[in-house]
Amino acid sequence: MKPPWPAHGLYAITPDEIDSARLVSRAQDVLDAGAAWLQYRNKTASARDRREQALALLPLCHARGVPLIVNDDWRLAAEIGADGVHLGEDDGDIAAARAALPADALLGASCYDDLALARRAVAAGASYVAFGAFFPSPTKPGARRASPALLAAAASLGVPRVAIGGITPDNASSLVDAGADLLAVISGVFDAPDPAAAARAYRACFDRTPSPLPHGTTP
Numbered sequence: 001m002k003p004p005w006p007a008h009g010l011y012a013i014t015p016d017e018i019d020s021a022r023l024v025s026r027a028q029d030v031l032d033a034g035a036a037w038l039q040y041r042n043k044t045a046s047a048r049d050r051r052e053q054a055l056a057l058l059p060l061c062h063a064r065g066v067p068l069i070v071n072d073d074w075r076l077a078a079e080i081g082a083d084g085v086h087l088g089e090d091d092g093d094i095a096a097a098r099a100a101l102p103a104d105a106l107l108g109a110s111c112y113d114d115l116a117l118a119r120r121a122v123a124a125g126a127s128y129v130a131f132g133a134f135f136p137s138p139t140k141p142g143a144r145r146a147s148p149a150l151l152a153a154a155a156s157l158g159v160p161r162v163a164i165g166g167i168t169p170d171n172a173s174s175l176v177d178a179g180a181d182l183l184a185v186i187s188g189v190f191d192a193p194d195p196a197a198a199a200r201a202y203r204a205c206f207d208r209t210p211s212p213l214p215h216g217t218t219p
């Protein structure tokens with residue numbers, strides 16, 4: 001039986017082009033600093049290295065009650081006993097992944113700026129939806145852009161809403177106020193001079209009281 005995973009917080013995503021020792025030590029720091037979820041994402045490593053790196057992250061996550069989600073590849077997620085997979089529009093069918101994975105596996109779907117796509121993903125078995133990029137992303141400069149209003153509109157889907165793309169400790173609170181349950185971040189955490197301090201700064205965005213709405217407006 002899996003623990004109930006944290007419902008809010010930092011969803012840290014690992015970067016490409018990092019050697020395994022550094023990946024593990026940075027991930028450890030970020031997890032110790034309170035990341036709620038971790039995604040293993042590596043678009044450049046060989047299949048063998050991806051398997052080894054993902055396997056190395058698994059006990060670090062589980063020792064802290066954090067789910068490990070594998071990007072793109074539900075077969076790798078299933079093979080190593082990861083807690084879930086994240087799929088983009090070119091990464092295969094959500095319903096097929098849902099059928100192949102354990103019933104309690106996390107299954108995330110990239111929905112970019114498209115609420116109708118998010119509705120279809122949830123109907124096909126997605127357990128969370130991700131929107132973005134909300135800001136220019138150093139990691140993926142060509143990423144499609146989304147508006148924060150989408151996060152509020154997606155509340156009716158009844159699954160956690162993840163925001164991604166160019167999120168920094170300075171702009172993160174605006175997305176939490178708009179309804180993001182989890183903030184998915186690569187460079188803001190892993191390229192920071194002190195990844196643990198950065199992780200704590202993102203986490204703090206969930207502890208603060210939302211800014212009051214301007215007079216006369218409703219959520």
Ligand SMILES: Cc1ncc(COP(=O)(O)OP(=O)(O)O)c(N)n1
Nearest residue numbers: 071086087088089110130162164184
């Ligand atoms: C949490 C989360 N959201 C979005 C993405 C992006 O997925 P995708 O569109 O498949 O792009 P790549 O990650 O494959 O470049 C993600 N990985 N995680």
Ligand SMILES: Cc1ncsc1CCOP(=O)(O)O
Nearest residue numbers: 137139143165166185186187
């Ligand atoms: C994978 C992905 N999809 C949309 S933006 C993005 C990259 C997010 O990385 P960063 O947090 O460095 O902008």
